[in-house]
Amino acid sequence: MLITNLPAIGQGLLMTLALSLLVLLLSTIVSVVMGFLTVSNITAVRWITRSTIEVFRGLPLIINVFFIYFGVPLLGMELSPFTSIVISLTIWGGANGAEIVRGGLRSVAAHQLNSALALGMKSWEVLFLVRAPQAFRSILPGYIGLMTQIVQATTLGALLGVTEFLRVGQSIVDRVTVMEGWNPAFIVYSGVLLVYFVICSALSAWGRWLERRATYERRTIATDEPDIKTTNSAIGT
Numbered sequence: 001m002l003i004t005n006l007p008a009i010g011q012g013l014l015m016t017l018a019l020s021l022l023v024l025l026l027s028t029i030v031s032v033v034m035g036f037l038t039v040s041n042i043t044a045v046r047w048i049t050r051s052t053i054e055v056f057r058g059l060p061l062i063i064n065v066f067f068i069y070f071g072v073p074l075l076g077m078e079l080s081p082f083t084s085i086v087i088s089l090t091i092w093g094g095a096n097g098a099e100i101v102r103g104g105l106r107s108v109a110a111h112q113l114n115s116a117l118a119l120g121m122k123s124w125e126v127l128f129l130v131r132a133p134q135a136f137r138s139i140l141p142g143y144i145g146l147m148t149q150i151v152q153a154t155t156l157g158a159l160l161g162v163t164e165f166l167r168v169g170q171s172i173v174d175r176v177t178v179m180e181g182w183n184p185a186f187i188v189y190s191g192v193l194l195v196y197f198v199i200c201s202a203l204s205a206w207g208r209w210l211e212r213r214a215t216y217e218r219r220t221i222a223t224d225e226p227d228i229k230t231t232n233s234a235i236g237t
Contacts, residue, residue, distance in 0.1 A: 012168030030094025035101025056095035104139035144207030
C-alpha cells in the first residue's frame, strides 16, 4: 500500500513543507512590522496595532480560515484553497509573532535606550541598532515554538481541499477502503502522526537549544560586566 501510494505521499509532504515555509516567511514579515509598530512613539499607532493583534489572536484559527475562504469571495475576490489557507495562517501567525516580537523589544533594559538617546541617537536608530539586536535573542526561542504551531496548523488545509500531507492520507484511506475492502486508517494516520511528530520535535529541540544558549550568553555577559560599586570605590581610593 505504501509503495503504491509513495508518489502521492511525497507530493503531499512537499506541499506541506512548501505551505509551511511560505506561511513562515510571510508571518515573519508581518510579525516584525507589527511588532515594531507596537513600540511606536505614536500612541494611535500603538493602540490600533495592539487592538488588531488581540483580535486575530483571540479568534479560533479554524474560524479565521473559514472567514477568509468563504468571506473574501463575497467581496468579489475569488481565492484558491491554497491562497486562502496561506492568508489565514499568515494573519494568525503574524499576530502571534508580533506579540513575541513586542515582548522581546520590551525586554531590553530602559537605561540602555535612555543612554542611546542621551548620546544623540534618533528614535529609529535606537530601535534598529540598539533595541532590535538585543531583543533578537529573546525573540528567537519563542518564535521557534510558533513555527511548530504553524506547521501543525497547515493540516487545516485539508478542510479546504488543499492536497497537503493529511489530505493525501485521507485520500489513501478512502481509496483503499473502497477498492480493496479494508480500512487502513490506523496505519495511514499513524504514519502521518509520526511525520508531524518528527518535524515538530526537531523544531522544538532547536528552540530549546537556542533558549539554553541565549540564557548562557546572558549569564556570561552579566558575569563579565564590572561591578559599578567596586569600580567607583577603586576610583575614590
